[in-house]
Amino acid sequence: MTKLKAIIVDDEPLALKLLRSKLNKFAELDIIAECKNGREAIQATMDLAPDILFLDIQMPGIDGFGVIKKLQTDVVPMVVFTTAFEQYALDAFDVHAVDYILKPIDEEHIQRAVNRALNRFARGENNDNKTNIIGAIDSINERENASLRFPLSSDHSDDQAGSSGSNVERKVVIKDRDDITLLKQSEIEWVDAAGDYVCLHSEGVTHIKRSTLKSLLEELDPTIFKRVHRSTIVNLNFIQKVIPHTKGEFFLKLGEYDQVKVSRNYRDVIKSFLTDM
Template identity: 70%
Template sequence: MTKLKTLIVDDEPLALKLLRAKLNKIPDIEIVGECKNGREAIAATLDLSPQLIFLDIQMPGLDGFDVVKSLQSDILPLIVFTTAYEQYALDAFDVHAVDYILKPIDDERIVRAVQRAQERLEGVDTQEDKPRILGAIDSINQRKNSETSSNRSIPSLFPMNTFVDKKIVIKDRDEITILKQSDIEWVDAAGDYVCLHSQGETHIKRSTLKELLSELDDNIFKRVHRSTIVNLNFIDKVIPHTKGEFFLLLGEFEKIKVSRNYKDAIKHFLLG
């Protein structure tokens, strides 16, 4: 297998050294250059034509997303983002990154990222994605500018001093079950009924998903699919899928799909 011509970019010398050492262990990688900021990364990419870039996101001056945008009109290598900040994960996959690695970087994630890069290089023409990538980066930059200009921190999704644990009443013949909203993990639609999943049990209530959503606390319950609502407090992992979709892991067993139309709720959750 041909070695991947690889450029590594990070503004921290120690991080750059560590990344180089880990990549040097992988036979399929040829490091053709190292850069310590965004401007160097753009120049090196145009000069060296790497197939793969390990690119830090947060850098002074031009950040990782700025670098990718600046390269669109000339060359589009495969990108693996590296960062200490997990809130950028969904943005990274929005711009069609091969992978997103949180620092401190471990060997297993590096190897997996290289494997993904090889697979994509063999099977996908990434040039076709340029318009979508540019649009995604513009959207990211607009959001960052808006956050900066507001000059205030993002409010917590879960303001503990104002939260009231409301109840949901479920009538079943002669019985009435009262569920605390904080115990409801997720809800899915079933025709004219909804299934509320709580503490290992499923409770069925006659209601549409829209009607139920109006009863639920909108600070913690978000619609993630046309037929699914989740309690953000129970999300353990967010796993990128294909075409802008994601999966949420709730506890050990539940895997919930997030459609593209509702993914902003999960972005706000990560940013919070």
């Protein structure tokens, strides 16, 4: 019998207890950890490599969406969100094949979510979890901001970021419906790819941009930005610690909380960086 390793996350103790009692009825699930906030969820996912994450969305600090944004694409397991969102948000989840359980706990949705997870796991369809979730988040944001949107001139925004004057710091343009953010490259700590999107992490905030990792890498300063995984770029200036892992891999600690994995194919990049210091 297939048995999925599960982590459950909720900031409310009673909600966590109720969810555990409901999920314990499924012999196919093995709950390996319980977390009461986003930071614990990130660390537990990195340490325990679960098959599935039952994740509350509305939490103080790092919410459920923030947990997914801060995890590398290759370590994001299947995710079932527990939520009290409006119907339009649930529609976005359905379109992007992201499962959810309605609050107050909905028995029918629990059964559906577990069945879907087991089927996807059996078919090996659990490799694009972050891509699907980022797509759903983007759809939700688009719906929420639709009434505020106005036409953006891509030429105008690109000119701001593309200035090549010696006194102008290089920036990355991020268009978010009615806003344009010019993010300084020197402040970008690391970047993770999720399909047609990239997640840029800077000063505790994750910015989502429509772009491939390859295209973005061409924009970034090659002297400080290096690829350390097929889906990850890091800013060398933010590396605080190198932590050995298994099978020739290791983790990089970036800032106070973020941690990314370096794959064997890219470990020479970091070794060269450490040798040159």
